[in-house]
Amino acid sequence: MSFWTMYGSKIFIAVWVHLFYVLVSVSIGFVVALVLGISLSQVPKYAKYILPVISVFQTIPGIVFIGMLFLIMGMQSATVITALAIYAVFPILKNTYVGLLDVDYQYIEAARGCGMSRMQSLFEVELPLAMPTIIGGLRMSTVYTVSWAVLASMIGLGGLGEFIYIGIATNNNALIVAGAIPAAIMAIILSLLIDKLKKRLEPGSRRRAVL
Amino acid sequence: MSVTVILEHLYIVLMCVLFSTLVGLPLGIMAYYWPPVRKAILRVVEILQIIPALAMLGMVMVIFGAGKLTVVIGLVLYSLLPIVHNTCIGLEGISPGIKEAARGVGLSKVDRLLTIELPLAFPMVFTGLRIATVTAVGVAVFATTVGGGGLGSIINRGIRIQNMQMILSGTLALVVMAILFDTVMAFVEKKLYQGADIRRTK
Numbered sequence: 001m002s003f004w005t006m007y008g009s010k011i012f013i014a015v016w017v018h019l020f021y022v023l024v025s026v027s028i029g030f031v032v033a034l035v036l037g038i039s040l041s042q043v044p045k046y047a048k049y050i051l052p053v054i055s056v057f058q059t060i061p062g063i064v065f066i067g068m069l070f071l072i073m074g075m076q077s078a079t080v081i082t083a084l085a086i087y088a089v090f091p092i093l094k095n096t097y098v099g100l101l102d103v104d105y106q107y108i109e110a111a112r113g114c115g116m117s118r119m120q121s122l123f124e125v126e127l128p129l130a131m132p133t134i135i136g137g138l139r140m141s142t143v144y145t146v147s148w149a150v151l152a153s154m155i156g157l158g159g160l161g162e163f164i165y166i167g168i169a170t171n172n173n174a175l176i177v178a179g180a181i182p183a184a185i186m187a188i189i190l191s192l193l194i195d196k197l198k199k200r201l202e203p204g205s206r207r208r209a210v211l
Numbered sequence: 212m213s214v215t216v217i218l219e220h221l222y223i224v225l226m227c228v229l230f231s232t233l234v235g236l237p238l239g240i241m242a243y244y245w246p247p248v249r250k251a252i253l254r255v256v257e258i259l260q261i262i263p264a265l266a267m268l269g270m271v272m273v274i275f276g277a278g279k280l281t282v283v284i285g286l287v288l289y290s291l292l293p294i295v296h297n298t299c300i301g302l303e304g305i306s307p308g309i310k311e312a313a314r315g316v317g318l319s320k321v322d323r324l325l326t327i328e329l330p331l332a333f334p335m336v337f338t339g340l341r342i343a344t345v346t347a348v349g350v351a352v353f354a355t356t357v358g359g360g361g362l363g364s365i366i367n368r369g370i371r372i373q374n375m376q377m378i379l380s381g382t383l384a385l386v387v388m389a390i391l392f393d394t395v396m397a398f399v400e401k402k403l404y405q406g407a408d409i410r411r412t413k
Contacts, residue, residue, distance in 0.1 A: 060386060061382075067366060067369060177270065
């Protein structure tokens with residue numbers, strides 16, 4: 001029996017499971033990070049305490065969240081999704097926070113001068129200006145999450161990591177490649193899509209400055 | 212948790228940074244001097260970094276077998292991007308006046324690169340090195356899966372035998388290592404940039 005007839009459909013399912021983990025956890029992480037980042041940016045004077053804390057959390061590898069939640073929540077998809085969502089929060093949170101704090105004061109001043117309220121200024125001026133930075137964080141989170149989702153199979157929950165793990169354990173190179181290549185392609189495609197999104201969201205003034 | 216595991220992790224990270232520099236620096240210089248291949252080089256190292264770490268290590272393992280060699284090769288491919296990118300950007304950022312002056316006093320291309328351009332670009336290259344090092348500390352936890360040991364083995368074992376303390380101790384060591392590297396290198400980096408500023412104002 002050829003490799004494809006034996007594993008073809010299994011790979012197909014694994015790709016979807018993997019993609020499901022990534023999309024759900026990054027979406028949750030994105031919303032949480034955006035809310036947290038916007039709230040934190042309202043108290044800029046604490047920035048020098050908040051930023052290092054976020055950076056420290058960012059150095060924690062995804063496997064730690066998966067492992068710890070596995071011990072607490074047991075073996076279920078929610079474990080993986082929660083762990084990856086927590087992991088995905090930090091790069092987006094940091095970029096949202098930094099992006100909002102980096103908005104030039106003159107724009108905020110101008111917004112106030114036009115009679116915008118604090119909220120209007122935040123949502124119509126500051127957030128759009130910070131968007132390229134925020135999307136940069138989203139890209140980082142997504143790429144890393146595809147990478148850490150491979151570990152879902154470590155606690156027996158499938159995804160493309162299953163092929164890689166079994167391949168390594170049984171010395172079966174074909175299986176390793178069957179897991180690794182789709183995972184690599186998935187990461188590349190997702191990052192390309194986010195790059196596209198980033199280009200579209202770039203405010204006109206900035207785009208001109210880049211060119 | 213034994214000291215050996217921490218040292219093993221440290222060893223993997225240092226080897227990875229050493230070889231990424233040895234490979235990345237020439238690639239960055241090449242990208243700078245040779246615009247036709249610049250895009251290709253930057254694109255390739257970027258894609259290498261996007262590939263999930265375990266997928267990369269798995270594919271490298273197919274060729275080189277399990278062990279430290281595979282880990283180092285995989286991690287080097289993974290951490291090329293910041294070094295190549297910053298080398299190229301750093302060299303490009305040197306003021307045209309300085310480059311012109313170097314050419315004007317009759318320095319050859321190689322002399323210009325070694326005595327003028329690389330030293331001036333060095334702070335930027337060092338920033339790339341710092342990013343690569345801190346990333347490598349984290350990614351090296353995958354080493355254990357392809358038989359390379361390190362702190363990942365503690366965390367993995369902690370998960371297998373369901374020992375929270377073990378997971379946490381491994382994580383703590385890892386985070387401390389990353390922060391130490393980051394802080395020390397950021398300090399050096401600051402000094403380097405200050406030095407560069409002084410040179411420029413003179």
